[in-house]
Amino acid sequence: MPYHEFLGIIVAWQKTINDSIVQAFETLEAQPSLDIYATIVLSAFVYGLVHALGPGHGKMVIASYFLVHGSKMRDALKAAFLTSLVHTLSALSVTLVLYLFFEQTIMRHFTLINTYMYKLSGTLIIVIACLLWFEIRKIHREECPDTQPSSLLKIAFSVGIVPCPGVMSIVLLAMILGYYTLGIASAMSMSLGMGITMSLAAIASTRFKQTVARNRYETLFQVLSYAGVGLLLCLGIALVL
Amino acid sequence: MKPLLFWIGLHVSLWAHPHFFIDTDVTIEKTHILYRWTFDALNSKLLLFEFDSDKNGVLDHEEASRFLKAHFYPLEANRYNIVLQSGENELLVKPSDVNVTVEKKRIIVAFVTQNALSKPSTLCTIDATLYIAYALRNVQSLYAYEVQKSDVDFCLGVMP
Numbered sequence: 001m002p003y004h005e006f007l008g009i010i011v012a013w014q015k016t017i018n019d020s021i022v023q024a025f026e027t028l029e030a031q032p033s034l035d036i037y038a039t040i041v042l043s044a045f046v047y048g049l050v051h052a053l054g055p056g057h058g059k060m061v062i063a064s065y066f067l068v069h070g071s072k073m074r075d076a077l078k079a080a081f082l083t084s085l086v087h088t089l090s091a092l093s094v095t096l097v098l099y100l101f102f103e104q105t106i107m108r109h110f111t112l113i114n115t116y117m118y119k120l121s122g123t124l125i126i127v128i129a130c131l132l133w134f135e136i137r138k139i140h141r142e143e144c145p146d147t148q149p150s151s152l153l154k155i156a157f158s159v160g161i162v163p164c165p166g167v168m169s170i171v172l173l174a175m176i177l178g179y180y181t182l183g184i185a186s187a188m189s190m191s192l193g194m195g196i197t198m199s200l201a202a203i204a205s206t207r208f209k210q211t212v213a214r215n216r217y218e219t220l221f222q223v224l225s226y227a228g229v230g231l232l233l234c235l236g237i238a239l240v241l
Numbered sequence: 242m243k244p245l246l247f248w249i250g251l252h253v254s255l256w257a258h259p260h261f262f263i264d265t266d267v268t269i270e271k272t273h274i275l276y277r278w279t280f281d282a283l284n285s286k287l288l289l290f291e292f293d294s295d296k297n298g299v300l301d302h303e304e305a306s307r308f309l310k311a312h313f314y315p316l317e318a319n320r321y322n323i324v325l326q327s328g329e330n331e332l333l334v335k336p337s338d339v340n341v342t343v344e345k346k347r348i349i350v351a352f353v354t355q356n357a358l359s360k361p362s363t364l365c366t367i368d369a370t371l372y373i374a375y376a377l378r379n380v381q382s383l384y385a386y387e388v389q390k391s392d393v394d395f396c397l398g399v400m401p
Contacts, residue, residue, distance in 0.1 A: 004391060004393070005391070007258075007391075007393060008391035008392040008393055009392075010258075011258075011259055011262070011374050011391075011392040011393055012392040014259070014262075015262045015281060015374070015376075015392070018262065018281060018282070018283045019281065019282050019283070021283065022282040022283050022286060023282075051258075054258035054259075103290075103291070104291065104294075105291070105311075106287075106290070106291050107287055107288055107291050107311070107312070108291075108311050111372070165260045166260065169260065169283055169284070169287060170283075172287055172290075173283060173286060173287060176286070176287070176290045
């Protein structure tokens, strides 16, 4: 399927889910019920799954990272869900600050904040790529170096720091209507959905590297590591530019 | 040139994805083209929260001016996301009679461009940053036309 067609399908789904969430909030306002609460939280989960299928959300960065560093599925899952959590917490914090202090210019700040956060994220990704490059040079004789928890946190923070505009929109809508708890629950539900989608990229990458490691194609193994660093560098530079 | 285009394409498509969804109606007349952009329900609600200061569900003159200044006129930098090619020439897209209304809780921006199409032309609406998805909803045209569209952008081939 051509990429443009794939993107079109995701956009259409996302739009449909968007509309149904708004409708659910309107129903909730007219007739509050536990069913509608559950519907909104569930819709947010599906929204997260679909939303992260599109470009962005760090899937490529995480996949590149796992081409370089470690090949355990457990680490891949950790990195994906951590990134998704940071992505959501960042969105929650930014929305809360905007809602409390910038009510009159809230939507204008949405775009502005994202632009600067992308640049910060790009810079951090470049730093991580450089650190990984030094690491590969140091340990290139070892097979499958283990991923350190601290380095998982670094990658999750670097990628996830860009607040997800999708989460921001849903949380802001909930806040405007006075449903603060529901807003936070929806954001966490979205985070879970995004985490699942992002895990697929990380798992695919680790599986690929495991295959290479198992077959002992050492040269290819090293090439892949450097290719991963190269990809990370390109992604970081692209975000900063 | 090709590497540069590839880089720009890669640069945008790596992370860009739509967060605004606009349904577009286009009316092609002899002397002008009328556009009607209907914002999605979610963003209409959020934008009304910011711009409908008196919370009466409509945007009065001052509120509409603020809205256009923040969310429409900045698009000039990208030619209002409209590419209009007539024959060999790219025509200037300059909106006039810009009007903002709220219908069924959705924000609608309507505007006119004074473009007369005398040669076979291509009219596309696309946001190069992919932040806004433009879906074509309806076309009315004095001339025969063909449509090529997705849920993100669209192009019309107009044969005067």
